[in-house]
Amino acid sequence: MKLALGTVQFGLNYGIANSSGQVDIEQVQQILNVARKSGITTLDTAIAYGNSEQCLGQVGIDSFHIISKLPPLPENVEVQTWVETQIQSSLQRLNIKQLDGLLLHRALDIVGESGAELQQALQDAVEQGWTKAVGISIYDPSELDQIVNVWKPDLIQSPLNVFDQRLIQSGWLKKLADLGVRIHTRSTFLQGLLLMPLENIPEYFLPWHEQLQNWHYWCIRQDINPLQAAFAFLNQISEVESIVVGVDTASQLQQILQDSKKQIDIDWHQWAISDKTLIEPSRWKINK
Template sequence: MKITLGTVQFGINYGISNTHGVPSDEALQTIFSVAAEAGINQLDTALAYGNAEERLGLFASDRFQIITKFPAVASQNELENTLEQSLIRLKTTSVYGYLAHNADILIENPQLWETLQKAKAEGKIEKIGFSLYHPEQLEKLLALNIVPDLVQLPYSILDRKFENKLAELKLLGTEIHVRSVFLQGLYFMNPKQLPEKLKPLTAALTELQTICTENKVGVGDVALNYVISNPNIDKVVMGVETAAQLKQNIQMVSNWEANSGLFSKIEAIEINDKSLLNPVNW
């Protein structure tokens, strides 16, 4: 199963289309059970996700590999302490992945990479890396000889700015996780009811939804399977607010029938202001 369960919704209200809020303890345990039964074996979290790390420590038990992320820190000592605190909250002695929440943290403080390598050598982290927002960040880090074991980056049917970096990363042996496959729910929204700032995306969103309707497939099915079908992508990080949503996402993958012609039509959709495909700019 190429899905990694994102956990930001478990600690804070998140997402442009989130109507459920943070799940209760009981709902969270149900989500974890559904994930484990489906063969999902990874959780993606971060210090910035409210109390998500604590909740994973309480309810995820040892059924999942954990990837967490650290914010900007002032020194190597602070990074060491931040990692230790995350391990305490997660109730574990090691994590599968530990990433800079924004690659700029390592660009501005490359000496932090030594701290991550040390923690990896001590067995506290299996894979070290960073979360990317722009391709230029990757270029800068590789120039500093900071080669990640694991990266997370945004990638979806309309936002393919990292397309030509995927093969390069695989050649370096990097595990690639992608996020924002639904652009926080943007792809499901009514094009006529977009917030003022997103109105320039109306035509592209309308075209996307029309193509899906004509081919009798759901927008979610197309968005998810487009990314999952990419051989260079190892995992798709997906957040959910309910177990029902997770079951629906799993079903989308299980029932999908390949349709390269459909993908080609979507790849031809033109977007004038691509900066609007980055939620940071919303």
Template sequence: MVKLALGSVQFGTNYGVSNSYGQPNTQEITEILALAHHNNINVIDTAIAYGDSEQVLGELADITNRFEIITKLPPLNKEQFSPADCAYYLELLDLSYQKLQTNRLSGLLFHSADDILKDGNNELLQGIFSLKKSKKLAKSGVSLYSQGKYSKLLNAPLVDLVQIPYNCFDTFFSSSGYLHKFKERNIEVHARSSFLQGLLLMELQDIPEYFLPWLDKLTLFSQVASEFSLSNLELALSYVVKEKNIDKLVIGVNNAKELEQVIQAYHNAHKVEHDQLPDLSCLEQKLVNPAHWQLD
């Protein structure tokens, strides 16, 4: 079974530190989707916050209806939900179904994990539960970030799917034991940020100045790739596919050629002797969490 899932943030925005292509056009997206389907990639990850990604996917519903689609609710920038907030979020969710031109979602995530635990959200949670009960929604859960404390989420209602960052540098969810705990509770785990927005795939001379304090780590990554006779892409994927508790690996591409390269690298990554890979873990959030990057 292919564990790759197709991220769609590129379909709605100019995304990624290494993205020199810009937002792909409809023809390019169609080619990406066709190639993904042909290679048994059956999950598309999107979000309300991803520009017009949902709208773009909906306009290609004759193709995207062959996929399982996961979307995300935007963060609530308040300490608790009001009845009006709940009603608004349910309207956003209904609009997502309309934009995507679908009657069923494979997954719904809170972009901010705290929102599923906030006071006042009962009406929203009940609405999500009703969608699951009526088979319009298969799974629900949260998108997580490294270094958080997520014990309360392990037994929270409606959490049977989580999305986490995971790559050679950011192994927090494995080292902290959360990955094991998720699997103990039959929570499906999807990993994102395996290429650190493309940073791990860049030539060292092209790396933005912001990352120079970690040039030694990025250089070591490239050296390990050479030692194992792997491309940076293959090595980046190797660190994720070796983690058995990850169910899906969400990757984003700008064109079909990139996806073809990822698919080939994904299969090559399974041939690596994973127990021989050195530990490259890094706890510095200014490197591993793109939310902290200062590139301007």
């Protein structure tokens, strides 16, 4: 199964469509039970996701493959010691012996001032058996222009959705696949924006009202819901190994499982939007 479960909501109050706040531990247990039964095998987390790792370790995740992320590399640290300390603390919180993947939350650290030491520390982490693979989490495929000629990751995680098609349009999706790099995608629903009813969309998004309205009207004409449509876009991209989605409740996950298999053969390029103030949630200015 291509679906992987994102866990930022387990440690933080996250997402513009999230009205219930951080997910409590009983609901986390229910979500993971549904994930297990449905065949989801990968959980995506990060040291920076509040107490997400601790929460996962508390409920028990032995049956899952875990991807976690190192926080940005601080200045003036001994890199090898810092990386080892971060990984060991992460494994302890998660209550596991090995990660399936370890990513850098700030990808450009790998080519920064301490890039060579960081590359060596990540290689050592694989050799020590602390993680099976190492890689980077990117926010813009242009970051790869600076990285891949210097250091080849085993795994990358990138935003990719029907509005944000930069990974495809830049040519990097094909290049990474040709290099044998595993590709995980996130921001499947653009932090929930693609699924929100038009009347609930915050004022910040008024400049793109026409695109959002067209998206919803197109879904109606296709006789599908926006969730099915968001997955239909990703389902036709064979290079993607895992599609990371986050949920607040077990019922949300059940709905996603039900609607995630849709296939639609159209030219998806028509929906691509290049405006970073829309497709990069870190730029959004919203009062929740």
